Structure formats: structure tokens, C-alpha cells
Amino acid sequence: MASEIGDDLPLVVEVVVPSIIRTWDPVSLLYDDQFHDSAEVDEEIENIHSSVPELVDVEVIGQSYQGKNITSIRITNEQNTVQKAKTLVVAHHHGREQITVEMALRFILRLLNGYGQNTTLTEYVDTQEIYVILTINPDALDVVVNEGNHWLRKNLRPYDNDGDTFFGEDDAEDVDGDGHISEFYVYIKDYPAEEPGIEDYDYSYREGIDNDEDGLLNEDEVGLVDLNRNYPNWWDEGETDVTTQVYRGTAPFSENETRAFRDFALNHSFAMSYSLHSGINATFFTTNGAGNWQEPTLYYQIATDYNDILPSGFNNLAGYPQLGESRVESALAGGWGEWMYVERGCTVPITFEVYTNASVHEDEATFIIENNSTHIIREWKGIYGYFNPVEEAINSLWDDLYASFDYLLEMTPRIDFDATSITGGVSTGENVIITLSMECLSPRLGSKDGISVIGENGEVLDSLIAVGGAQTIVNYPSITLSEDLDSSGYLILVGCNYTGYTQFVVSTGGALPPMDPLLLFAGVGLVVALVAIAIIVYKKKSH
Secondary structure (H helix, E strand, O other): OEOOOOOOOEEEEEEEOOOOOOOOOOOOOOOOOOOOOHHHHHHHHHHHHHHOOOOEEEEEEEEOOOOOEEEEEEEOOOOOOOOEEEEEEEEOOOOOOOHHHHHHHHHHHHHHHHOOOOHHHHHHHHHEEEEEEOOOOHHHHHHHHHHOOOOOOOOOOOOOOOOOOOOOOEOEOOOOOOOOOOEEEEEEOOOOOOOOOOOEEEEEEEOEOOOOOOOOOOOEOOOOOOHHHOOOOOHHHOEOOOOOOOEOOOOOOOOHHHHHHHHHHOOOOOOEEEEEEOOEEEEEOOEOOOOOEOOHHHHHHHHHHHHHHOOOOOOHHHOOOOOOOOOOOOOOOOOHHHHHHHOOOOOEEEEEEEEOOHHHHOHHHEEEEEEOOOEEEEEEOOHHHHHOOOHHHHHHHHHHHHHHHHHHHHHOOOEEEEEEEEEEEOOOOOEEEEEEEEEEOOOOOOOOOOEEEEOOOOOEEEEEOOOOOOOEEEEOOEEEOOOOOOOOOEEEEEEEOOOEEEEEEEEEOOOOOOOOHHHHHHHHOOOOOOOOOOEEOOOOOOO
């Protein structure tokens, strides 16, 4: 029967896990002001993990074609073992875009060095699981960084392009030793005398040597599959020519690298995520087969936000449409973002292009090396600078971009639950009703799924409506007691996979008037079973 006045009354309190007391010194890169190869990336991961084990968890999620580790780094307050809201940064699908590795590394350092110093960053780490994959293409990273082949985009699965039973034996090379592999453009002077200056493009070739002595130059390059064309969605519309820079592979997830990411992503729910690239300054959103944004209103709002966050003019090349207009291009065939949206329910998977130097494509960056009566040949040395800054400028680029990584964390949907009261019985079969305020802390993204109330054994006790971005809803979950309540109580979880979960303890607390939380804690003798260090208190609200 329901409790009478003076009997034990049901009580609900939140399990609050405190922030970790910071004991570590600021973490620095072992290799600053330079681009990392895969071995140096692994060293940085080990140093980061050993420096701040309280916040950092490391998991090898797979191996590349050549057997190098592909590693996920998770940053979170590890005292709280309950699932939290999750967000993701994955870098370096493409070999020559090594600047993305550097931006991801500095993102990790910002979180670790800001924790306990910056209130906002501390709150993000306490309430989120932040996953960072520094490189999904470590084989190509080594070729680009250590061998200077800044043309390499694809992974290192070998292929016999010229059919001579050898693999990758005749790629472009820096023949003159100037640190650049040049590309040469040949133009035909095909114009009448009365119309000088007209040139017709004929063909291009790259600097190199005929290593296999077959009379052909650079016809068997290193690299085969564009990893950002190897995902399933619209894959059948992708490029089948193995010699192109966007070859899709023999099948979706044909490559070790994309399978490693697939297996990782299948275990997580991300509402928003970044895939880092370079070669343009833009934030690209997913489109459907008709060429429209998947979430036009939301994406337009976020694009508008970026205009305030990113350096001036950063997104001009993205060509954002006005609200309601179509995009120009259709869905990216085999693209990461399309798979994340369609198959993994990621509402906002953003391809974040962090750098370009457009000036390297200007006419003055292409030098005429031959000008005869029939042809003009121009030499272009700008491939490195197009995708990557000089090493001395890496940190200044991060200074320009870190606010957009903070924005990713701000947008990740977290729910602030506040159980303000509870009424009902205390005996088996009786109901208790909780007055539950649910405030979404993300200004744009909501919970996506409905909110569930889950019991100790994993059973769903009640289902509530979803919460929108920046929305506050008061709901009244009802729980049928499966056993008599007592002062030791039992745990419930409230939340969903996109927002994470908050723990509450439902117990009997007696007819106690409101008092200091620590006195109440001592009076009812609650025990936290799942988080050894947690302190059960009434959560003090600051808003």
C-alpha cells in the first residue's frame, strides 16, 4: 500500500561522480613542430596514456595492410564507468593529408591540459567519451613523411598497374633532389598567327625515373584504394579504374583500414563527428542521392555557426546554399560520412577540411620550363603546400581551429537530469512516480532516441519522449517496484545511447525534511555499488 504520513517514504537521489583531482603536469608532444610518422604517433599515444591514465584509455582497433596499429584514444573521466555521450574525431584517411594527424594530436592535448584548469573543458571530459583516431592510414603516412611522396592519397595495398608481375616499382620520384616531386603540364600551341596566346592542354606527367626500363615513366605507382570511397553507401556508383585517385576497391570494406573503423563504429553511437581532411578550407555535410543535405535545417544552422567560429572566409569554397536550396553534388560514393549517417545514425558526420594553400595553384606558382614553336611545358611543385603547411606553422593553424573542436564537444547532446521529487509506494508491485526535469545541453542536437529508465538488471522500466536541442522537458516516469524498497535502495539509469546515462538511487528515506546533502547521505546510509569513488549527494544546480 502507499506510504502514510510518518512512514518511510520513497527517495530518489543522483549518483554524482566528482571531477578527478589533477595531479599531472602539462603534457607536451614528444615531436613538436614536425609531421609524425606512424612510429612517432605510437610513441605519442604511449606518452599521452602514461602521463594521464586517469583520463586516457587506448584501444588498438585493427591493423593496416602492412600490419601497423590503428588505435582509438578515449578521453573521459574514468571514475564514472556509466556510458556517457560520445563524440569522435577520425583523422587521415588520405596519406598526403598528414596535417590532420597533427590537428587531432593537439585536440587531445587541449583536453588533457585544460582539464582542471578550464571549467568548460573539464565539464566536457566529465560528461562525454571523446574518441580520437589519429590515423586510419598509417602505411601511407610513413611513405609521405619519410619518403617525401606527397602525391600518395590511397592505402598501400599493392597492385601491378603495368602487368609486369612487379608491384609499385615505378612511382614518381624527386629526381633533382629539391624536396618536391614536380608535375609537368604540356600545352600545344594550337592557334593561328592572328590569335596568339591560345594554348590547348595536352597531357601531364610527374617527375621520375623509368625504374623498370620498359620505356614508360611512373606507370606503376604505390597505393591502390581510396579509403574514403570504400564505405558501402552509394559505393556502386564509385570509380572502378584502379589508376585513379578515387578508386573504390573491390568491395565495400575490402580494406583492413576501413574494416577496422567499421568494427569500432558498430560499438558506438555518435550524434556528431569529424573526419579530418585537407586540400580545401570547408566543412562538408552529408548529402543524399538527390544531391540535397540530409538534414537541411540543422546543417544550415551549424554552417552559420561555423561562419562565426572559423577564420574569415574559411568556408567560402564550401558553397553553402541558402536554406531550402539543393546542394550541387550528389552523395559521395562510398564516403565515410554517408555510411555514418545512413548506417550508424550519426546525425551530423562532418568532413572537416582543415587546410589548403590556394596560392600554390596560381599561375605564378607554375613555372614555364619549355617554350618552343609547338609546345609550352609548365612545372608545378606545389603538391606539398597545397595539402599541408610548413612544419613551423602547424601550431599556429591549431590556434586558428581549436574553437571548432570545442564546438564539436558543445554540440554533443548531453542531458542534465534533475529528479526534483518522487511519490508513491515502497512495496513490491506498487508504483513510484518521479518528477524528472530533462535539459539538453547541446544548443543544436537533441537526444535523437527517446529517453529510457533502466533497472539494475537491464530491464526498461519506462520510456520517455526524446529531448530536442536546447530543450527542457519535465516528465514523470513511473516505476513498478519489483521488490520492497529499503534504505539501501537500488540503482536506475536514465538516458539513451546518444546522450549517455545518469545514475539515480531509489530508496526509502523516511519522512526527513530537506537538509544538507551530506547529512542526508549519512542519515539514509546509501551505498554506491557501481562506482567505488562516487559520492551520493543531491546535485546542486547552478541554473
